Amino acid sequence: MKKILVGAITLALGAGTQGFAQSLEDLNIQIHGYATQGFLYTTNNNILTTHSSDGSPAWTEAVLNIGAQPIPKLRVAVQGRYFLLGNFGNSITLDWAAADYKADDRFGVRFGKVKTPLGLFNDIQDIDPSYIWSLLPQSIYPISSRNSILAHYGGVAYGTLGEGGKLGKLEYRGWGGERQIAADDGYTLAQTEAGILAPNGIGGATYGAAVHWRTPLKGLMIGASDGKEPTWSSKITTGNGALTGTEFVGPFNEPNYFAHYEKNKVMVAAEYGKLPVSVTLQFTGLPPSYERIDFRNWYAMASYKLTAKITAGAYDTQQFNRQAALGPARYSKDWTVSGRYDFSQYLYAKAEQHFIDGTAIGYDTDLNPNGLKPNTKLTILKVGVSF
């Protein structure tokens, strides 16, 4: 699947560059990028696989984006990323690589490795320069799994219906293809630390749809999305390869409902999502072990542009695993206040304070060998540059 898609993109680019015999100027080649450096400090617990209780600078990202538009209706682009967050990443990966054909505002299609337009922020959750937050609400946008859930191999059809006025406009997206959860993803972290390895990660088919209704009230968008994942399976091993077996995940749906209001200096948004997943581990010769998780996630956020350079905001987010035993591991509640200063359109700095109650999100056992405290305060400082 990946080879076919890469080949198709290469052909599309070739058609654009050779068939039309255009100059570089006519191809409208653009190069953009951004880089960020973060610093994390926690009062209790080490978070996101960093030594944050000592203060950790182990959060670095750099992105390079190259695009071309050989003809008005066709764009081809590729984006790569260096990502380091504690023990996550420290590698260069392909964010996405896609050809996009937009017939008109009502219909377009992009294919390749494409961003998945799930929920309110999934397709832009990695684009740090575009929002005030250092960390998006982790209940719905966990950074430890970001690189896996950000994009899929396949396609997205999109468009806008309606002309505004009394009915507003309806934006739609439909997607399908294959998603791969990487072997070093946050999803597999607990298993990995328990000695169960999925050397090839886990993945399978994925499809879904999203609608965004741009209401007649200017600045207000109300939307919903639903992703469907049939049963995924993957090879697993444990005991240094002594036992092998198969992990089955799903099938599951991940519905999200959201609203976003932005006008002048004010932005307000909220989102609610469900993630019920069943996981079965089947080692050869042993009875299967079965676990069901059932997350309910939500957040509400607001920001205000105080001056041309300063933006302040806050959000509250919560996650509950309705299948978990009572106690701090069942939930995560996070009150966050955030500020951003734009030195120019290219350079910015962020400061963010989290007040976290519960341990359901963001912690591993290797870096917290003495157990977890139920509460922690997380301070994040970040600088970023983009062009």
Add this chain to the structure above:
Amino acid sequence: MKKLILSSLLAFAGSTLAASAGAQAIVIANSSVKASGVSKDDLKDVFTGNATTLKDGSKVVPVLLKDGPANEEFLKEYVGKGDTAYRAGWRSLVFSGQASMPKSLEDDAAAVAFIAHNPGTIGYIDKASPHEGVKVLDVH
């Protein structure tokens, strides 16, 4: 005392008017664009990447100014954002694979020259700048 307050108010009003008059943006387009006018909603949609056609069916490509008073005035009046927030919005589209960044030109003269020679382009300049070879769109 009343005269002092009145003269202060008049001076303030005068300076405010002068400041806004000094950066009045007009919307210009290549002569191939059929429309003679454009709505504020259409302008916002086109310049934020949410649409590529006007209500009358004219297909348009937005062109930006890099900076300056006309740029600030246009973005504030028709997009409702400052320059930094506006370009951050476009970066979201670029880095998520949904659009290419519009061309940004150095000054009004460069914008007029580019729009005059590129069918479908639409942009903005200071009202006082020469704009031969392009059409001026009424904004309603």
